[in-house]
Amino acid sequence: MMEYIKGMLSELESDYLVVESGGIGYRLFCGNPFSYQHLLHQEVKVFVHLYVREDVMMLYGFLTKGERELFRKLLDVSGIGPKGALSVISAAPPEQIISAIQKEDVSFLTKFPGIGKKTAQRIILEMKDKLKNMPFSNGIEPIKTENQYPISSVPLLDEAVEALLALGYTQGEVDRVILHLREEDKAYSSIDEVLKRALKELARG
Missing domain, CATH: 1.10.150.20 (5' to 3' exonuclease, C-terminal subdomain)
Structure with a gap:
């Protein structure tokens, strides 16, 4: 079965990316497609999992x-x-x-x-x-304390996206600023802190 797909990253959508290899465009569903934004139209290597259930066949992609x-x-x-x-x-x-x-x-x-x-x-x-034999089982990173979570945390991102769209910003503007915040990957204690940072970035244009 397929271990990974190596080819050109040709397209990014909200829940999947497309990797073109051997003249075929593979749709790979993944959690954070826009984390690949900086690799768009470049060669990438994505590890895959083929999910098959009755009449459903889907490919899922992973960074590692x-x-x-x-x-x-x-x-x-x-x-x-x-x-x-x-x-x-x-x-x-x-x-x-x-x-x-x-x-x-x-x-x-x-x-x-x-x-x-x-x-x-x-x-x-x-x-x-x-999980004992997982590569992360020894020397694993401790969980962040004091209710501090990285901006890559999906709950914070979801709330930020909804709030920004409600304020009238376009999907493109929201995607751009969320990508920027994800790349910074700083820790925030509340959605208010995330929105303040996002609005400051949006004000820059």
């Missing part, structure tokens, strides 16, 4: 093997499908997610979109013993 492995382990958790697994790995670095699971940090996991308390508990129960 570690992300893909974590995605696959999340798929093994009862009640979690590709969309849910993708939202989890898109919300924080794999090291932090694994750390949260190993420390049974339910409050951290429930910050992810679509993950309630029961689902978080099920993730911990079904995954904790399966």
